[in-house]
Amino acid sequence: MTGVSQLWVYLQTTPLLGLAATLIAWEVAVFASRVARGHVLANPMLISIVLLSSLLLLTHTPYRAYFEGGQYVQFLLGPATVALAVPMYFNLGRIRRAAPAILPALVAGSLVAALSAMLIARGLGASRTVVLSLAPKSVTTPIAMGIAEQIGGSPSLAAVFVLLTGLTAVVIGPGILRFTRVRDWRARGLAAGTAGHGLATARILLLDETAGAFGGLAIGLNGIFTAILVPFLATLF
Amino acid sequence: MLCQFAGEVIARGLGLPLPGPVIGLLILLAILVVRHGPDEDLRTTSTGLLRHLSLLFVPAGVGIVTQLDALERDWLPILVAILVSTALGLVVTGWLMQKLDRSG
Numbered sequence: 427m428t429g430v431s432q433l434w435v436y437l438q439t440t441p442l443l444g445l446a447a448t449l450i451a452w453e454v455a456v457f458a459s460r461v462a463r464g465h466v467l468a469n470p471m472l473i474s475i476v477l478l479s480s481l482l483l484l485t486h487t488p489y490r491a492y493f494e495g496g497q498y499v500q501f502l503l504g505p506a507t508v509a510l511a512v513p514m515y516f517n518l519g520r521i522r523r524a525a526p527a528i529l530p531a532l533v534a535g536s537l538v539a540a541l542s543a544m545l546i547a548r549g550l551g552a553s554r555t556v557v558l559s560l561a562p563k564s565v566t567t568p569i570a571m572g573i574a575e576q577i578g579g580s581p582s583l584a585a586v587f588v589l590l591t592g593l594t595a596v597v598i599g600p601g602i603l604r605f606t607r608v609r610d611w612r613a614r615g616l617a618a619g620t621a622g623h624g625l626a627t628a629r630i631l632l633l634d635e636t637a638g639a640f641g642g643l644a645i646g647l648n649g650i651f652t653a654i655l656v657p658f659l660a661t662l663f
Numbered sequence: 664m665l666c667q668f669a670g671e672v673i674a675r676g677l678g679l680p681l682p683g684p685v686i687g688l689l690i691l692l693a694i695l696v697v698r699h700g701p702d703e704d705l706r707t708t709s710t711g712l713l714r715h716l717s718l719l720f721v722p723a724g725v726g727i728v729t730q731l732d733a734l735e736r737d738w739l740p741i742l743v744a745i746l747v748s749t750a751l752g753l754v755v756t757g758w759l760m761q762k763l764d765r766s767g
Contacts, residue, residue, distance in 0.1 A: 448722060470718075471717040471718070471721060475724040478721065478725045482725065489726060493722060496721070497722065499722050500722040500723060503719040504687070506713060507688055508684055508690075509708070509709035511692040512691075512705065512709040512710075515692060515696070518696070526763065527759075528760065530763060531756050534759055535752045535755045538748070538755045539748045539749065542748040543744040546744040547743075548740075550740035551737075552744070553733075553737060556737045556740070560744055560745070563748075567723050568684065569685070580733070583733055585723050585726055586726060586730050589723065591748075592720070594745055594746055594749040595753060602750055602753055608757035608761050609761070613757045613760035613764065616757065617753045617754075617756040620752060620753075624720070638713075646688055650685070
């Protein structure tokens, strides 16, 4: 038994544990999602996060120890964001033609999402840090964390809100867009990218490549727009 | 692949207010326009990377364990705010885009 716990203590100090745990959790989650026939709640990312968080809490492993390995996976997020340029390139013609519709839709959606989140949270009595950290929740994680810090929110709380927002968009998005009769894949993609950043875009990209391209465009534009808008909104709260 | 990384490094080095990856995306897009499209390698790499995009969010997501106190205290406002604002954001963007877009 001491052999096992010594091994555990050793593994905690190496990045391999966090990396291996992430990949194993992902494989398990993808398998579970397949068994559940791709049900929305059987989202591989959601399952992986629940598995890994439970593991950390049960074994009293600090997040920092896990992130030693997890950072290698997260590092790829940068190149992956850059890689969104490829589907975007193949849809450049479509994007250019739709530009007069894209900008107002994106600005309105972005404003509504940020403002409604802040108003609701404040109305229901959340702390000021929570309210401010909610403001950049619809943009991609690195931008959101930067904005949260700038306006006096908490970057790590913002990262959690970004994740919850993306998950919410993945889970309710297909239903709510069908219900409101948004059938156009370009509109769906733009909505996914504006309200649910890379997470919802990753999901919709698997369904339709054009939607993915519009989602990628929305992530970039919304990131820029929110970075300008939110510091101004924050002065109102 | 190398040119993606280069784009990212340049963007970060210039200290622009935008995050490196977003500027990297714009740089790669500009390169693709000039070159009239990606070569086979870049296409394979980007497709592979994007197919596993969801996996890349997992480590940040596990960071939720460091924020359990704040989440426990304000869970109701957080839940309602995120649910309602995400729904509104999706509908407003999607609906307006579909309404305004005549480009077919």
